Amino acid sequence: MALRVYTGLRPYRGYLKTSHNALKQSIPAAIVASRVRDIETSARGAQTQEAKNTRSKYKLEKAAGKSRYEVAPEQRIATATAGVPALVRLGTAAFVSDNLKNFRNRPKKPIELYEFEGCPFCRKVREACTLLDIDVLFCPCPxxxxxxxxxxxxxxxxxxFPYMVDPNTRQQMGESDDIINYLYNEYGDGNVPLLLKLGPLTAISNTLALLPRINRGISYRKSKLPKKPVDLWAYEASPFCKLAREVFVELEIPHIYHSVARNSPKRQELIDKWDVFQVPYIEDPNTGVAMFETPQIIEYLEKTYAV
Structure with missing residues (x-):
């Protein structure tokens, strides 16, 4: 007969199986179960504290009179055109890589990218960052x-453009293909996905993907620079995130991009903060404002940073 102790904690999924013989060898199941409960309680406490810290530091601005995931009538055309890239690129950057658990290491500091939204070569690198599930400090270059x-x-x-600076290794480089190869060798498994290494076909498909919104996320609009980068939780294939990032780029607002594509383990961060997952989501350390919902984020950025 075997005793099985189950845990509900994600990092400790599975069960600990202790045989009857092991019990005789002074490994009391009660002690094992108690230790598992201690780990689980400690982790939950940390999550709760993280949520408390966020809620005490930021004021969450909520959209009035609107259901979650509802697209306002005036936003439907923009949302539809912003969704074209995901279709043209066959859903690339909608999910993190299936091989994520085997990737060599994670950057301790965000990669710095100088780029802009309307550039097909920049978009290709953003897709790679999404697949690799790495955070990026974007320095918009409209x-x-x-x-x-x-x-x-x-x-x-x-x-x-793009141009990359990696503060973790002090490497700097241009050329989108070189950047992608570097990122996969340094932070992946060395195998660049097919859709990112088709040369001219990759560039052409990314160009076609951007055509419906060719005039957005390209040119600078006068703005005032924030003292600190704004934190943005988003992912490349989301049309809602694209609409928000266009404004970030046009207003030249530096932002730390927390990539949270489907199956990203970082999605849990948002759930821990506000008991819900929804993107885009921003935290502005300059004003103490936290916010979901694309139209509200755009309105906030315009009022706060546009001149």
Whole structure:
């Protein structure tokens, strides 16, 4: 007869099986079960404390008179056009890589990317970051932008995007294919997915994907720069996230992009914070505001940072 102790904690899924002989060898099942409960209680306490910290630090702005996931009538066309990239790219960047658990290591600091929303080569790198489930500090470089575009040109010596800086390894490079190969070798398993390494076909499909919103996320609009980057939880294939990020780019707002595609373990972070998962979601350390809902986020960014 065997005694099985089950846990509900994700990192400790499965069961601990202790045989009758082991019990005789002074490994009391009660002690084992007690230890499992201690671990589970401790982890839950940490999650609760994290939620308390977030709720004490940020004021969650809620949209009035609107159900979750409801698309406002005035947003339907924009949402439909923003959804085209996911269709053209066959759902690339909707999910994290199936091989995520075998990836070598995780960057301790966010990768820095100088890029802009309307660039097909930049989008290809963003897809790779989503598949790899790594966080990125985006330094938006819209045309005419006075801050990040000149800095990128200074770093690279030419006006070509995207440009990557990895503070973890001190590596810097341009060229989308080189960046993707580097990221997969450093933070993946070295195997770049087929849809990211088809050369001209990848570039053409990403260009076609961006055509319905070709004039958005490209040109700078006068704004005031926040002192700290805004935190954004999103993922590349989501049309709702794309609409919000277009404004981030046009207003040249630096943002730490917490990539949370489907099957990302980081989705639990949002559930821990507010007992719900929904993206896009922002936390602005400059104002103490936290917010879901694309229209409200766009309105907030316009009121707070547009000039």
């Amino acid at each position: 045309k005419g932008g006075p801050t990040w575009r000149p800095k990128a040109v200074q770093l690279s010596g030419k006006s070509q």
